[in-house]
Amino acid sequence: MSILIRNGYVIYGEDFEIVKADVLIEGNSIAEVRKGINESADTVIDASGRVVSPGFINLHTHSPMGLLRGLADDLPLMDWLQNHIWPREAKLTPEYIKVGAYLGALEMIKTGTTTFLDMYFHMDAVAEAVLDSGLRGYLSYGMIDLGDPEKTEKEIKEALREMKSIEKLNSERVQFVFGPHAPYTCSIALLKEVRRLASEHNRLITIHVSETMAEIGQITERYGKSPVVLLDDIGFLGSDVIIAHGVWLDSRDIQILARNGVTVAHNPGSNMKLASGVMPLQKLINAGVNVGLGTDGAASNNNLDMLEEMKLAALLHKVHNLDPTVADAKTVFKMATLNGARALGIKAGIIKEGYLADLAIIDFNQPHLRPINNVISHLVYSANGNDVETTIVDGKILMLDREVLTLDEEKILDDAEKIVGKIG
Numbered sequence: 001m002s003i004l005i006r007n008g009y010v011i012y013g014e015d016f017e018i019v020k021a022d023v024l025i026e027g028n029s030i031a032e033v034r035k036g037i038n039e040s041a042d043t044v045i046d047a048s049g050r051v052v053s054p055g056f057i058n059l060h061t062h063s064p065m066g067l068l069r070g071l072a073d074d075l076p077l078m079d080w081l082q083n084h085i086w087p088r089e090a091k092l093t094p095e096y097i098k099v100g101a102y103l104g105a106l107e108m109i110k111t112g113t114t115t116f117l118d119m120y121f122h123m124d125a126v127a128e129a130v131l132d133s134g135l136r137g138y139l140s141y142g143m144i145d146l147g148d149p150e151k152t153e154k155e156i157k158e159a160l161r162e163m164k165s166i167e168k169l170n171s172e173r174v175q176f177v178f179g180p181h182a183p184y185t186c187s188i189a190l191l192k193e194v195r196r197l198a199s200e201h202n203r204l205i206t207i208h209v210s211e212t213m214a215e216i217g218q219i220t221e222r223y224g225k226s227p228v229v230l231l232d233d234i235g236f237l238g239s240d241v242i243i244a245h246g247v248w249l250d251s252r253d254i255q256i257l258a259r260n261g262v263t264v265a266h267n268p269g270s271n272m273k274l275a276s277g278v279m280p281l282q283k284l285i286n287a288g289v290n291v292g293l294g295t296d297g298a299a300s301n302n303n304l305d306m307l308e309e310m311k312l313a314a315l316l317h318k319v320h321n322l323d324p325t326v327a328d329a330k331t332v333f334k335m336a337t338l339n340g341a342r343a344l345g346i347k348a349g350i351i352k353e354g355y356l357a358d359l360a361i362i363d364f365n366q367p368h369l370r371p372i373n374n375v376i377s378h379l380v381y382s383a384n385g386n387d388v389e390t391t392i393v394d395g396k397i398l399m400l401d402r403e404v405l406t407l408d409e410e411k412i413l414d415d416a417e418k419i420v421g422k423i424g
């Protein structure tokens with residue numbers, strides 16, 4: 001299979017240079033980028049007046065949580081989780097979660113996300129939806145033992161069961177990741193066992209860390225140290241670890257993250273909505289820490305739109321620092337693309353020969369995106385997910401001219417609607 005994308009504004013290479021060119025996709029990778037490619041292809045897409053962008057990499061989400069969208073807003077994290085989200089999640093069956101996963105996948109395809117890092121439960125059901133959707137999904141089972149040794153064992157067993165079931169799908173696109181939920185919900189025994197298993201099975205780890213001030217208080221009281229120092233002391237950290245949030249980090253924590261090559265997945269929308277705080281972006285970047293971008297779940301955002309998330313990131317850090325030069329458009333764009341790919345260890349996140357053909361075509365033939373003075377600026381500050389017209393993952397077209405080809409959109413919306421009232 002080959003696809004030729006003609007005459008677009010291509011965001012090229014790691015410097016995100018804008019070139020008017022054609023892009024030839026062969027199999028699952030980018031074969032050629034240049035003007036006037038004359039080869040014939042199975043599919044030809046006219047990208048005149050459009051931007052050909054690397055697909056977005058959502059580095060932290062809970063994709064089925066769209067089911068809970070709007071059911072518990074305007075609350076702080078611990079109250080939100082304990083009194084509103086967890087009681088509802090207890091009612092979620094694998095069937096409901098699968099509906100939620102389809103809804104999330106549909107939303108991601110429609111807004112130009114090509115890869116995501118997920119944490120939820122019944123991930124074997126989520127994996128089937130991801131496989132159907134054509135997206136690239138890194139799926140973790142969120143483990144919570146609350147210090148109960150019986151639960152520790154149960155959670156590890158369940159994670160391994162889901163890992164095996166995902167491995168059976170035998171797809172490069174769908175990968176299992178270890179997902180201990182957080183230092184305040186997981187025992188040291190669980191964290192140590194996860195570290196051991198991740199190394200043994202060569203899997204990534206993702207975990208919520210230092211999200212709220214309450215968490216810092218709780219962990220300091222329990223262990224006499226910060227969550228990051230705690231994880232470092234038990235040998236948990238490494239370049240295969242992606243921590244979500246990292247809002248409350250002091251300079252020692254930041255040095256530890258840098259030294260261990262840990263990636264931070266920044267979730268500005270969720271951090272603002274739950275009023276968790278502001279991640280120290282500048283300090284992390286200056287220390288050389290890889291920072292990616294995520295939306296978190298759709299119940300704390302409340303959508304999975306990475307274009308919107310880029311704008312939130314840029315604006316948050318500017319006003320917080322009272323400095324408009326902070327979080328410039330290119331820095332934020334890189335967080336949403338290349339930095340995510342680096343964290344996951346995939347050859348994606350940029351458009352370049354030999355890289356995975358994971359990309360989004362964005363319709364710039366619209367008033368809010370003209371004149372085309374600055375492509376990256378328009379994407380970060382002027383566009384939103386609805387401007388995405390075509391989404392390609394692994395050399396396969398998932399959406400063409402706003403029509404999703406891999407999923408039945410109407411059925412997914414209907415199925416999601418049927419759940420109203422059942423978990424409320």
Ligand SMILES: N[C@@H](CCSC[C@H]1O[C@@H](n2cnc3c(=O)[nH]cnc32)[C@H](O)[C@@H]1O)C(=O)O
Pocket residue numbers: 062077081085086089119120121141142143144181182208211270296297300
């Ligand atoms: N094994 C657990 C499942 C945990 S999945 C991951 C969890 O993270 C929760 N979650 C979503 N957003 C956040 C956040 O921002 N911080 C902490 N937890 C979150 C989500 O609601 C879900 O309960 C169980 O059986 O309950």
Ligand SMILES: [Zn+2]
Pocket residue numbers: 060061062208244296297
């Ligand atoms: Zn989360």
